[in-house]
Amino acid sequence: MSEQPQRKLLPDAPAPPLAAGTPPPKTAAPKMGARALLVSAATMLSRILGLVREQIFAVLLGASAFADAFVVAFRIPNLLRDLFAEGALSAAFVPTFTDAMRNRGREQAIRLANVVIGALLLIVGALTLLGIVFAPQLIAFMAPGFEQVAGKQELTELCTRIMFPFLPLVSLAAVAMGQLNAQEKFAAPALASAMFNVVAIAGGAFLFLAGFREEQAVIGWSIFTLLGGAAQLGVQLPSLFATGFSFRPALDWAEPGLKRIGRLMGPATIGLAATQVNIFVNTIFASQVPGAPSWLNYAFRLMQLPIGVFGVAVATIATTSLAKRAAERDLPGMQATLSSGLRLVAFLTVPSMVGLAALAVPIVRLLFQHGAFLPTDTVATAWATLMYATGLYAYAAVKVVAPAFYALDRSRIPLYGSLAAVGGNVFLNVTLFPYLSYKGLALGTAAAATLNFGVLLFMFRKVAGALDLPGLVTHFLRVLAAAVPCGLAAYVVNEQLAQRLGTETLLARILEVGLAVAAGGLVYLALCRLFRVAELDEVLAFVKRRRARRRA
Known part of the structure; x- marks a missing residue:
């Protein structure tokens, strides 16, 4: 591919074009396995702790109405986290911060981070207040079936209000994570979610040992979830300050980097959130089946282990490499990076997909069938796990492919893939739910993720050259x-x-x-x-x- 079309693909990148006679950048596929293995180790610790957290939750609440209330209450700030913080913000912030470090210098990059923090505190703070005030309306829309059980909707509203401040905490944690990842410091960000799980586990153990009743336990669990968000931010601060960062929030709507992040985040808000939006849609249907929100949540938590350990780890390494190569206008290098990442994702996730399908019942029985979690809950959760597992490779691969478009300033393309996925998921929900109940919801989510991946892969070939x-x-x-x-x-x-x-x-x-x-x-x-x-x-x-x- 000639230099001229490469410049057109990256109109906003300030890097100068290659001079005549300059040798092209090295485009051999990068060796991501080693670094991905290191990130995977930290992420695996987090995911294992996450399973321990879910085990304690299962012992305390099982798949009861109280468990359903927490699952739905946490889903709202968790969805917004993926939309505005760890998903869209990270995808837009990392390439912008990387470009600022390379072309504007460290001081200006740090200033950009503080401007982003100032804007986040204002916008996300306003969303948090709105969420607390309008919690009843949100729950009525998201879980219409809850009103059929006395007190279930009111309890969900209370838990929602307790946990909404989780959003600004993890938004700040996402900025810290982006700065550290952009500087190839992966350990502290990978351990951040582990700290969240440690706090939740300690809180859950306290609630269990103290013998709290279910209604008290679910409120206490919500409080410890909020504290876990604070720990997720706090564990990254020492590493962040060691890079020379100083916390000085500022508002400057004219900052070029902030404008670029805003431009990228608009489509990225939908582009990276297909799975969460589909889960949101699933919740509306699942609320009509007692226990289904909890079964689907436990099953998807099992999916998060291989997605997090393998997909997120590879995506973390690939995103930094893709951003650097985009800043250098090295499209062949981006192609090599993406191909290497997708091969590594397949190597790691395909056996996980087959293994989850083969051992769904034994794994669910081992992890969750204790205390309030019954054998019938095991069978129901295993069915959901089996259906989700069909889309495991696609879930992880999307996390690798989508950041390439943000690095190229082509953030509308993931939007198209997500819209196709959401549309397909809604269609499958309506079609399958009457016949397969909650199992159809899990299968529809997996099929939608596969559709999303297919669209992104096809469009990358159109935009950045053939893989x-x-x-x-x-x-x-x-x-x-x-x-x-x-x-x-x-x-x-x-x-x-x-x-x-x-x-x-x-x-x-x-x-x-x-x-x-x-x-x-x-x-x-x-x-x-x-x-x-x-x-x-x-x-x-x-x-x-x-x-x-x-x-x-």
């Missing part, structure tokens, strides 16, 4: 061919152990799931080696280097 699509498809099929026997092995091992050990004791459940996962993992690694999957060699090489450093 090696045949190579990506071949790689996906090779990984899938390794993953299917992996799932079969895990299923057979689990069934054989369940027949011999039963499923009543915690030790039996741990052995059954643990050995099944180990067997499936060994089969997958062996077949990846046989099929010459390059990502396996990259990860193994990284492990060998780490061992050599420790020995030295």
Whole structure:
């Protein structure tokens, strides 16, 4: 591709064009596996703590009306978090801050961050006040079925008001995360959500040991959720201040970087929120089935483990690389980065997808079937998990592809993909819900994520040049061919152990799931080696280097 169309694709980038005779940037696919593995480790800690948090929640509240009330109450500020903070803001802020660091200097980049903070405090603060005042109307719209149970809607309104200040806290945390990621400091941001989970776990343990009744427990859980948001911000501050940042919020609507962020965030607000918007739509339907909001929430939390550990980790590394290459007008480099990221996502998520499908009931039984969480809840949650799992690769891949468009200042394209996904999800909800109930909602969400990914992949080829699509498809099929026997092995091992050990004791459940996962993992690694999957060699090489450093 010539230099001229590259300049047209990036009209707002201040970097000068390449001089005649300048060699093109290096465009070899970047080795993201090593850094992604480091981020994955921190993210895995967070996700495991998140599962522990959900286990305590299940023990306290199960899938009761009180659990439904919390799930819906938290969904509103959580949706806004994805729309305005960790999703759209991060996608718009990272490339803008990176560009400012490269072309305007550190001092101006820090000033940009403070201007963004000032605007956030004003806008998000106003949204928080509106959410607290109009909580009854929000709940009536989002969960119309709650009014059929006495006190359920009122309790949801109270929890919503308690947790709405969570939004400005995580918005500030997103700015801190963006600054640190843009400077390739990934550890503290990756640990931020772990701190949120630590606070929630400590709070849940306190509520359980103190013997609070369900209504008191759900209110206390809401308070500890808010405190967890504060911890998510606080854990990043030492690393942030170490970079030279000083907290001086300012309002300057003429700041060029703020204008660019606002321009990107408009479409990005929808562009990165397809999954959350679809969950919002699902909640309206699910509120008509007692227990369904909780079943879907537990199932999606299981999905968040591989999405977070693999998809978010790869996306975190890829976003920084994509932003830098966009600032340098290196489109071939962006193509190589994106292809490498999608291959790594497939290598990591496809076996997770197959494994969740094969072991849905044993995993849900092990993690959640305690206290108020009943065997019937296990079966219902496992069905939702199975349906969600069909879209796991697409969920994670969207997180890698979408930031490329924001780096290119083409933020309307993810908007189109999200609109298609939301439209498809609503259509499938209306079509499937009468026949499959809540299971149809999970299946519709997975199909919508797949549609979103397909649109983004097609449009990237149109905007930034052809990806090696045949190579990506071949790689996906090779990984899938390794993953299917992996799932079969895990299923057979689990069934054989369940027949011999039963499923009543915690030790039996741990052995059954643990050995099944180990067997499936060994089969997958062996077949990846046989099929010459390059990502396996990259990860193994990284492990060998780490061992050599420790020995030295």
